[in-house]
Amino acid sequence: MSTANRKYKDSVFVDLFAEDEKAKENFLSLYNALHGTNLQLFCPVENIRLDNVMYMNIINDVSCLVDGKIIVLAEHQSIINENMPLRFLQYTARLYEKLQAPTDRYLKKLSKIPTPEFYVFYNGTDDYPETATLKLSDAFITRPEQIPLELTVQVLNINTDKANKVLTACKPLEEYSLFVEEVRKQTQLDHENGFTNAVKICIEKGILKEYLTRKSREVINMLIAEYDYDTDIAVQRQESLMIGIKQGITQGLEQGSYQKAIETARLLKQFGDSIQKITQVTGLSELEVEAL
Template sequence: MEERKQAVNRNYKDSVFVDLFSEDKKAKENFLSLYNALHSTHLDTVSVLTPLRLEQVMYMSFYNDVSYLVDNKMIILAEHQSTINPNMPIRCLEYVVRLYERILDAQERYARSLIKIPTPEFYVFYNGQEEYSTETVLHLSDAFMTKPERLPLELEVKVLNINKNKAHTILHHCKPLEEYSTFVEIVRRNIERDKEYGFENAIKECIQNGILKEYLQRKSKEVINMLIAEYDYATDIAVQRAEERKIAYTEGKSLGLVEGSHQKALQTAKMMLTMGYPLGDICKIVELSKEEVESLQ
């Protein structure tokens, strides 16, 4: 697998999701279908869409954002393939401020009349394997240290679970998203069976079954590169944690500090519990068992 990964272009930083809805030649059509599904509208021309994109904003320079101006709204989409990040409202706040800075003239901000700005909407599409509700809303105010009766600032991020087993209604109204969800399942299944040729096998299976057929026939090589980049992105963090754990264990063993490291992990886990992090996320980050973390509650 490693030799084959080195043989392909490693410079891809977009995901297949971003390419489908933001970069591909049919991205505007796909996004319009998604927008109509989200708003129960019937916009039928891509001319109403104005793409927006910020570079160098995502972790490890891996971009998973899709942004458009449409119908006096600023639609910001993101994708999560593992666990939902409870800090998405904070990240979206930073992101939307930079977008407003980009689209507004600096002089207009000091005008005597009120400036009208596009209404922002934030969505996360979750397709990870951990259990998650069909639909939920994350609030920026959940992160506030104190909560006054009247919130001075709020931001909501709607999270939609697009795994097929959740049968979210949006999949019935947006064919590109429904086919993408199926594509993810097929890729996941094939890579579990065959780590070396799983991506190629998944693409062949999708084409045979009419899943993103035209897109995959046209861009199969690029899609493989993007899948490998996504695979690297997901595994890089795990590799880093494994290396850090090995170093900590080696140093701790020689200095008699292994127990100290364990206590530090327990303290970190306890703090994350008080901050509302999901149990699964805590276990992964601090490398403790579910039972150990639950005992801290």
């Protein structure tokens, strides 16, 4: 659970549960909360994250090998992506390639692999249930009686107003959720200084106090990177929407002009005008006029 130099940016969520010097302690607290276990700090935990796979520039996943399992965690602060099961499937296939020797798949004897588990933690502002399950099979075009391939993702709403029991059982996750809520509140009050204010207030309230005191500047930089990424995505979506609207208007105008030309050609043809004259007046081809 160590930090390495990377070309991409970690999120605060990832830093807390995968990269910080106390990440192993935080991760085991979360694992125990999810499984009702009591794994101690001496338990082996291997960080097996893939570089820049789940997202583009912000890596928001935690992938660890522990207790014979691959635990993949992801955070969403925007609307839940219902394609997460497919993305997790692709992600996990690459993890298995990383964990296994290339020759293992060709052995006659069964090659054992760690059991995968997938979790998404939602702390966005949209109304979302306390828990939900996303299934890969929901995306299948046809659904046979016996599904040949399945992958389930447990979605946990960690907003504090949902009182999800995992928050009670995992103090680092509860404090992280409170931190996100404070960041959201302060950035709405003061767009320019919101991140800094949120960090100061959380330290004063004892929310992630040790972590934020030790890494306040790094945390602010991570928040800025996350904000810039989310803003960039929002701008791209808005641009796509505007392009779609413009294309629709243009297409509508073109269709309207064409329909008008057809109606004009039909009238001229009824009046007995020549096909050559009709094509000159309307801009239609001879074949189009003859087809009327």
